[in-house]
Amino acid sequence: MKPAPKPTPETQPFWDGTAAGELRIQRCLSCERHYFYPRPNCPRCGGDQVEWVRASGRATLYSYVINHRPAPGFEEEAPYAIAVVELEEGVRMMTNIVGVENVPEQLPLDMELQVVFEQRGDVHVPLFEPAGGAR
Secondary structure, rough: OOOOOOOOOOHHHHHHHHOOOOOEEEEEEEOOOEEOOOOOOOOOOOOEEEEEOOOOOEEEEEEEEEOOOOOOOHHHHOOOEEEEEEEEOEEEEEEEOOOOOHHHHHHOOEEEEEEEEEEOEEEEEEEEEEOOOOO
């Protein structure tokens, strides 16, 4: 069984969003910048007036590594891509790439992606696949 993240009070709105099929990130009301990972203060200006907003779910592939030695729970999926994607809103997040063969020829940088969700225990984990489905 794959490990599942455990929501905290700071991250619960994120996990509530994923359960609803939405990717939610925070936005600072002072400097109007989006940010991720969830935290109570803006990492750019230090402001504490922040809101949760629905992200578009669109991203591009920023970087990745292909893992051939799977972590516990991922044995059936190796090799798999551990990636950093850049959301349309300008923030980056770590995730996995699914829906495409995990070989360098199928994972060009700047590839357009869209969010999908995988249920793991009580949470839905955001993953990304090529926009428009498998390549």
